[in-house]
Amino acid sequence: MGAASGRKTAAAVTVFGMCGIIGYVGRTNSDQPLEVACEALARLQYRGYDSAGIVVANENGLSFVKRAGKLSVLEQALVENPLPAATAAIGHTRWATHGGPTDANAHPHLSANGEVAVVHNGILENHAELREELIQAGVGFRSETDTEVAAHLLARALAEIGSLPEAMRATSKRLEGAFTLLAVAADNPHLVVGARRTSPLVVGLGEGENFLGSDVAAFVARTNRALELGQDQVVTITADAVNVTDFDGNPVKAREFTVDWDVSAAVKGGYATFMEKEIHDQPMAVRDTLLGRLAPNGRMRLDELRTAESVLRSADKIVVVACGTAAYAGHVAKYAIEHWCRVPVEVELAHEFRYRDPVVTEKTLVVAISQSGETMDTIMAIRHAREQGAKVIAVVNTMGSTIARESDAALYTHAGPEVAVASTKAFLSQIAATYLLGLYLAELRGTMFPDEVRAVLDELELMPAKIQRVIDGEEAIRDLAGQMRDVQSVLFLGRHVGFPVAMEGALKLKELAYIHAEGFAAGELKHGPIALIDEGQPVFVVVPSPRGRDVLHEKVLSNIQEVRARGARTLVVAEAGDEAVAEFASQVFWVPPTPTLLAPLVAVVPLQIFACALASVKGLDVDQPRNLAKSVTVE
Ligand code: AGP
Numbered sequence: 262m263g264a265a266s267g268r269k270t271a272a273a274v275t276v277f278g279m280c281g282i283i284g285y286v287g288r289t290n291s292d293q294p295l296e297v298a299c300e301a302l303a304r305l306q307y308r309g310y311d312s313a314g315i316v317v318a319n320e321n322g323l324s325f326v327k328r329a330g331k332l333s334v335l336e337q338a339l340v341e342n343p344l345p346a347a348t349a350a351i352g353h354t355r356w357a358t359h360g361g362p363t364d365a366n367a368h369p370h371l372s373a374n375g376e377v378a379v380v381h382n383g384i385l386e387n388h389a390e391l392r393e394e395l396i397q398a399g400v401g402f403r404s405e406t407d408t409e410v411a412a413h414l415l416a417r418a419l420a421e422i423g424s425l426p427e428a429m430r431a432t433s434k435r436l437e438g439a440f441t442l443l444a445v446a447a448d449n450p451h452l453v454v455g456a457r458r459t460s461p462l463v464v465g466l467g468e469g470e471n472f473l474g475s476d477v478a479a480f481v482a483r484t485n486r487a488l489e490l491g492q493d494q495v496v497t498i499t500a501d502a503v504n505v506t507d508f509d510g511n512p513v514k515a516r517e518f519t520v521d522w523d524v525s526a527a528v529k530g531g532y533a534t535f536m537e538k539e540i541h542d543q544p545m546a547v548r549d550t551l552l553g554r555l556a557p558n559g560r561m562r563l564d565e566l567r568t569a570e571s572v573l574r575s576a577d578k579i580v581v582v583a584c585g586t587a588a589y590a591g592h593v594a595k596y597a598i599e600h601w602c603r604v605p606v607e608v609e610l611a612h613e614f615r616y617r618d619p620v621v622t623e624k625t626l627v628v629a630i631s632q633s634g635e636t637m638d639t640i641m642a643i644r645h646a647r648e649q650g651a652k653v654i655a656v657v658n659t660m661g662s663t664i665a666r667e668s669d670a671a672l673y674t675h676a677g678p679e680v681a682v683a684s685t686k687a688f689l690s691q692i693a694a695t696y697l698l699g700l701y702l703a704e705l706r707g708t709m710f711p712d713e714v715r716a717v718l719d720e721l722e723l724m725p726a727k728i729q730r731v732i733d734g735e736e737a738i739r740d741l742a743g744q745m746r747d748v749q750s751v752l753f754l755g756r757h758v759g760f761p762v763a764m765e766g767a768l769k770l771k772e773l774a775y776i777h778a779e780g781f782a783a784g785e786l787k788h789g790p791i792a793l794i795d796e797g798q799p800v801f802v803v804v805p806s807p808r809g810r811d812v813l814h815e816k817v818l819s820n821i822q823e824v825r826a827r828g829a830r831t832l833v834v835a836e837a838g839d840e841a842v843a844e845f846a847s848q849v850f851w852v853p854p855t856p857t858l859l860a861p862l863v864a865v866v867p868l869q870i871f872a873c874a875l876a877s878v879k880g881l882d883v884d885q886p887r888n889l890a891k892s893v894t895v896e
Pocket of ligand 1: 584585587631634635636639683684890891892
């Protein structure tokens with residue numbers, strides 16, 4: 262892969278999170294703030310596009326327009342409801358996490374008196390408690406979002422303190438979770454204030470104007486001078502100054518850098534393809550999916566699960582319905598949920614389930630996994646299940662999607678928009694989300710003690726950093742892909758949770774590099790597939806942890822020897838320190854030590870990187886592979 266592809270420049274800002282945000286201040290009243298905001302939102306649509314809005318500020322106060330739907334709906338609304346000339350603006354394109362994509366839930370969110378407007382990216386973990394406190398204080402809410410809580414808190418702090426930057430610092434200290442907030446206030450249209458914790462925010466430095474953006478794509482067309490912001494910082498921009506402090510008001514010297522990406526590269530976070538960006542987004546996608554799942558009392562909290570606890574307790578069978586990669590996530594979850602909940606879990610391809618007259622009763626719990634929430638095969642499967650009286654829980658990435666709406670409850674994977682057709686970060690988020698569901702069910706059904714659930718959650722919390730460590734070792738995998746550009750067929754083997762990982766690795770290679778690839782349960786080799794092994798046949802093997810069920814590890818080691826003895830090129834994914842595999846491996850891709858059931862979250866990453874790199878080496882369209890659609894909305 263060339264220097265331009267897959268390499269982030271030294272100055273690159275890590276591009277994570279979900280919504281697109283823009284802030285702007287100029288010297289004089291003009292249409293510039295609105296133009297900059299519209300232009301930025303158009304570039305940021307890949308970060309979220311289920312609703313959008315812009316607010317401008319001038320000496321007469323705040324004026325805003327916001328709409329559910331694509332950005333074109335907002336643009337039309339702005340024609341019908343033109344905003345006045347202004348000196349400042351903030352804008353937002355949303356990827357819904359709390360509250361469906363409606364006009365009311367679109368950003369910006371205003372305070373009760375309309376004097377303060379806020380846009381937000383991230384997840385306020387303590388929004389429920391804060392909302393309750395505000396309602397008790399007589400505040401009326403107009404939306405279902407966590408963001409509106411911040412708008413009211415900020416307005417109350419401003420009324421008390423009188424300075425928007427100071428009020429932002431006071432408010433930020435009360436918020437838990439990941440957030441980027443931008444705010445503008447009617448009493449001073451010459452400044453925009455931002456705050457960030459974990460979610461991205463970067464400053465654009467202009468002449469007589471300054472910018473804030475969720476990433477450099479928001480303003481790189483106007484300036485390539487930028488300031489990087491750190492954790493727990495508040496930034497105040499005016500037309501001619503930028504001031505950065507920590508949440509206690511202590512001044513901070515922000516590092517200036519030059520953005521050496523063009524707009525197209527900026528939209529992909531500096532990567533050559535969305536798929537590379539999304540592979541690198543996986544630590545954040547898993548982290549965001551796990552956020553806010555523990556209530557203050559230490560018990561698991563899955564707010565979205567409207568399904569009555571009695572239904573969850575009494576289910577005598579769980580059936581996962583999904584397609585493609587989502588189905589493989591379901592296969593991984595089967596091992597964990599059966600182990601934790603001691604209830605049978607069947608994983609069915611939605612299009613097979615639908616027509617095989619399955620045994621479904623009102624005691625069947627169906628779990629529909631879908632990134633898009635629009636896969637027709639899966640929609641038809643859940644309709645069939647509900648006709649048979651089953652309860653359906655959707656594990657989806659897209660709020661307001663058909664599958665989310667037609668299910669009894671929806672558990673969201675907070676992976677952010679997945680643009681590349683081949684699914685990566687959604688897959689890891691689906692595993693994380695179904696694991697949360699399994700742990701929730703286990704605690705509810707009493708098959709796991711709360712402290713046991715906590716122990717698994719603690720291990721899950723460590724996974725984003727472990728995934729990042731695998732990504733950091735991507736160079737060796739890219740090199741392997743470069744050596745294998747002419748390969749005609751690749752086999753993938755795994756046992757236990759490694760088996761669906763092998764299937765997913767094969768699917769990635771098929772759909773990205775157009776190479777015949779097949780995933781097998783390693784134990785199946787001797788029942789036929791081993792006849793495929795010839796001199797030099799590449800075989801990826803996903804090896805379970807040697808610290809887990811040692812019989813699994815021994816069996817897979819034997820499988821490696823069996824194929825190696827017949828000339829296979831054994832490409833092994835194994836746990837760092839598992840030196841026993843090295844003797845029989847042509848090459849080893851090490852992953853951090855991880856509990857058996859959580860290992861898929863790291864083991865699949867080398868296979869994703871390999872498929873993506875090989876497709877790039879072959880000059881194929883990584884983001885839009887031939888014959889494929891991101892969402893298969895036909896049966
Ligand atoms: C995955 O890389 C594929 N693009 C495809 O198999 C996909 O997972 C499948 O079509 C299901 O899509 P969904 O998750 O949006 O329902």
